[in-house]
Amino acid sequence: MNNIVRKKGWYLLIVSLVALLLIIHPDITKVEAKAVETKAESAIIVDVNTGKILYAKNENEALPPASMTKMMTEYIVLEKINQGEIDWNTTTQISDYAYSISANDSFSGVGLRQNVDYTVKELYEAMAINSDNATTIALAELIAGSEGEFVKLMNQKAEEMKLPDSKFVNSTGLDNESLDGNHPEGTKADDTNLLSARSAALLAYYLVNDYPEVLDISSIPETNFDDQTIKNWNWMLPHDATYLKQYYYEGVDGLKTGHTDLAGYTFTSTAVQKDRRLITVVMKTASEDERFKETAKLLDYGFNQFDVTELFKAGYQVQDEPSVPVTKGKEETVDIALKEDISIPIEKGKEENYHIEYKLDESVFNENGELVAPIKKGDKVGTAELVFDDGAEFGYILDGENKISVDLVTTSDVDKKNWFSLMLGAIGQFFVNLYDNFMGLF
Template sequence: MRYNLKKIVPLLLVTVVMLSAIAIQPSSVNAAEPLDIEAESAILVDNETGKIVYAKNPDMALPPASMTKIMTEYLVHEAIEEGQISWDTTTQISDYAYSISADTSSSGVGLEQNKDYTVKELYDAMAINSDNATSIALAELIAGSEGEFVKMMNAKAEEMGMTDTEFVNSTGLANSSLGDNVPEGTDPNANNLMSARSSALLAYRLINDYPEALDVTKIPSAEFEGETITNWNWMLKHGEESSSLQQFHYEGMDGLKTGHTDLAKYGFTGTAERDGNRFISVVMKAESMEARFQETAKLLDYGFNQFENQEIFPAGYQLEDKSSIPVLKGKEDSVQVATDKAFTAPVRGEQADNYGVEYQFSEDAVNEDGEITAPIEKGEKVGTAEVTYNGDDDGYGYIMPDKNPKQINLVTQSAVEKDNWFMLTLGAIGNFFTDIFSTVVDTVKGWF
């Protein structure tokens, strides 16, 4: 059975908005004010540096509902990158996917069987309208079955460092609502689980690994099979036909994914960019559709209004008293060392003044006397410059678990050739006689 979503969806949206007494109002958070987010869990991440600037119960594992589809999107992009499929690859709809599409209680664009759909058509319906059946169809295409796709999802989550995460299906629906189609190897009564930190990490990876994903998530509405499908992200700039949603519009918003089930309540993984700065926000288990957008606006306002990305230490930075280290067996007596890249961080007020640098030389490169042996190549790593923070508040760490932006390579600034054998021999002879002379002097001093 087909439903005229062109008429139904806008009517539902307008009805919900009219019934709501809550509207997103522009907010401004002063530095002295605590940020009070009315959701069970939340997080805010600076996309350039991966620095977490706000967190509330970030590691609480909660049902993410349709925010699950961010992982499905990621694996579609990865399969295309690896040449397994293309945007033009076609597939047909299985009985399982069709049964979900025909269920009016969940998101559905009205798929038909015995008909070819391209990956692009299915992906757009999933990313824009949060369609569940298209998610299943893509999972089956890539992995052969949703059960095998779930294994891929969990393997990728582990690879990314997404702790407090377990996927049991590709859509975010409760397994109990799937009837006889529960993915093989999963608990029939289970739900997907993901923390706000893991959701932000997944969004960070999608945006940075496949930035073209935002070209789809920023679309407020589109045509599918002659019908209009609408993006459930009300913070996008919707058209005049959805003028009642304009109160939720947030400047710079271009993604990413909403989520809702009775158990999960209302969640939203959002992202917005202003003046070249991008933040990723997550709210989980908000009390209403409106609240998830209202709390997201608070988070993003806090990021854009309070923080400024500053280059704290430039590439080539040197500590004044350690700008060079002595060289053994080289044509030069010393070599300059400096950082190989800049350190940038989102800061507010005078926070930048609290950062410092400490050198940690590698035992493999520098001996216990602080000397390096020639030959030396330009750009050779000799240790790390550890960025320190001496203030009271340095945020909540970084979203990438396996990368430490505060640890910068310390490298040589020039090459130093090894001295020739004749000069090394003279040096050794000189050292020999110097040692003898020193011994004689010490002995003579001992006589008196």
């Protein structure tokens, strides 16, 4: 009996303490977002479904990307396949230059042979899975005739994509100074490729959206090439090796690692969980171990600390601005509202830190700021812009967009007054103006 009383006493004490804490700190039940920090010199997280940047650190700093450069080569190869200029079964042989790169132990080549027909599929897999440099050059030469001409295509595509802070000088990501004077024509011996974390993420964004088949190959942990096994340098895939299992991350299916002495260890990852796909980039990390651990940290933050939230429903109206004036109509005003929902990934605990601002389109209003009847339901009168109240937003990956907006539309028809009503109104306005002018004389 005493034990029961004692347990009941402890229970009442705990309940009382919790109740007291809630009274003293009423915000204790709020979800607090956990900030993320990374050892990478620059980094970024992008939500692929919306293009929203969830986190960024030094994201506009142009740095050597090493083999992440190959993402652009992959894009152009896939583009040429989709345009019908080549196909997976197209064959090519290995040039003297590509052969010399493959034979160089410092470049860890797959040991290409000359006078052998290799298919585009074989070369692409060695490039995308094993990050092989010589097979990358062979593909560049197949498509453009020379690596120098291929580099021109790379920079043209970068301009089309509006990749900020980017420069391509070869197809592989090697530093030109390591090529013993064999750098592509039109580039300098001391040139190196440059990408910012933002431009690497944007390139990856185009790659997975335009050619999702890229993931079918980038997700392969190992495969056979020319009677040998080649392994993927992305340790976050499900490898068999015991020492790599610590790096496995659920949902990772790409995209490209990189390493040179100048670049350090780089990695552009992509992963999908519960219909949400993220892209992360880390640049200038200190080791293979660090680049994967920092990537896991970014992925955890993106998946666990953000929820796709419907902030404002279609039909939402700003309370102080529910309508706009109308002239020549049977109604003097017409209500305006959001045409569509606004749903974006929101950091937990910050759902209340957003509001809407109207940006009316002056071209659809007269000089007095009125809409002229007749008006149809759904007529666009401007946009509604989402504004974050709690500091800077990282914006969106496409075209430097920093804010999201939806159309602002009328919610009902407003018919035009008949001719008699308009005439009476004009006569009335005439006498009002006449009276105002007369009184102005005194």
